[in-house]
Amino acid sequence: MRASRFFISTLKEAPSDAEIVSHKLMMRAGMIKRLGSGIYTYMPMGLKVIRKVEAIVREEMNRAGAIELLMPLVQPAELWQETGRWDKMGPELMRVKDRHGREFAIQPTSEEVITDVVRSEIKSYRQLPLNFYHIQTKFRDERRPRFGLMRGREFTMKDAYSFDRDLAGMQKSYQVMFDAYTKIFTRFGLKFRAVAADNGAIGGTGSHEFHVIASTGEDALVYCPTSDYAANMEAAEALATGTRAAPAAELTKTATPKASKCEDVAKLLGIDLSKTLKTIALTAETEADGKVTKQYFMLLLRGDHELNEIKAGKVPGLTGAYRFSTEAEILEVYGCKPGYLGPIGTKAPVTVVADRTVANMSDFVTGANEEDFHYTGANWGRDMAEPHITADLRNVVEGDPSPDGKGVLAIERGIEVGHVFQLGTAYSEAMKATYLDENGKPAPLQMGCYGIGVTRILGAAIEQNFDDKGIVWPTSIAPFELVLCPMGLDRSELVKEETEKLYAAALAAGIDVIVDDRGLRPGAMFADWELIGVPHRVVIGERGLKEGQLEYQGRRDTEATNVPLADIVEFIK
């Protein structure tokens, strides 16, 4: 590629709505362009990375025996009604009507459609097992789209669906996918961890999430450094208490009257403050029928801070919201779903001093404005009643003994980039997807589903790999592997000639190379490529060439080194 024929558009400053580093850097590097809330154009430089991510995913999926197809974006409501998800999914499911008034969903995933394909195509046990996947646009009307590609509304996901005769077969298919995911994330060159996940609402028998490790991640991961134990916070909590997080109705007894001290609130909630100094708690008052009538928010911070009441008039059904004093020291926010918590009804940003969790804190500290409350009071109530919220009253902390008895627990933060799920027969039974077994008897198909957030991976990779100059892509997913920077291309025949030769040699060696022939000053040229995050840079200058030398600098190197012209391609490969 020649830079003059590609599209490069870099910015010195990130737009003000970009809160976290990956979003800022992707905007500055010209990889994405915002069209609307959670909706982005993938610009040429960003699309190159997406295509590389997709290629690795596709290769490993195919290698694992999965078969690619492509299911529609727009899916008839009737299918979604068969499984009950039309109602269950709530406002996150984007619904549209055609000219005849017929209803459709824009797919957030494709369980219904693939089950429909399989129930009409698969007759006999002889055709099993099967695993179908596609890499397709998804739409989820996220309550709070944010962080660029990290939590978009329109995004790209690879989703796969396995079909087996029995539980053992399904578990085998699951393991094959688990192993394929391990290979995929290893090839991306990212530090990641697979954690056991609670599969709560969907049911089924097992589930793991794959997380890219990053201090800005939304999720808390609990693991044991001296054993294999690893779980997300919700699953760790469920194990620690022996139960799933309490359903909303049970929260009634913890609903908090006006307490004025951290200790009082903790006592009311039955929290051991010596263990959970930094917990965020949420309580709700519910009616007997489970309807949430009142919501309370609290930040349980260090020390003995006063609770301040915040006016909550703007959200129907919400009568009270509390927080501790604003100047409190917040070291860590555990297990909270950012966006669920907020100084409700206030427009003015609240200053809370936070250090490394600023990205999480800012969600509810600076993010509270009218726009957050477009949805109805009823929806708000339902969101609040989601069981995982109560898991924030956690009793799993660093240093606790690991459930396997092989050490103590540590906690780190992660970004969910993949999720594998044993579905069992929930969908096949609802949709009557059966096959005929050896005795000619119909039996429901055993299913698994497996997602990878293709576009989210860009954000996650950057959160893990950046410096003050910009992005540091792992080579396998970098937009280009090598940039050639000729000095004085218009003045020196020698530079021009050697640049062309080197360009051809790199291409012949299979290196994804770009020549910067834009005629920029060296400083501006280098700054662009450091921002974009290309792993290898070679500067071609007349003086060096006369000595048979080129100047090489790896993206993480602090200075350049001379490499003999004859060796450069080998050196980079």
Ligand code: ATP
């Ligand atoms: P999250 O907990 O972040 O909302 P999820 O559990 O709802 O994600 P899944 O239904 O498990 O997501 O979907 C599979 C994968 O799709 C996730 O692991 C994630 O990588 C990706 N993904 C989900 N929602 C989004 C989004 N809004 N933007 C980008 N990627 C997403």
Ligand code: MG
């Ligand atoms: Mg989600």
Ligand code: MG
């Ligand atoms: Mg999740």
Ligand code: MG
């Ligand atoms: Mg998930």
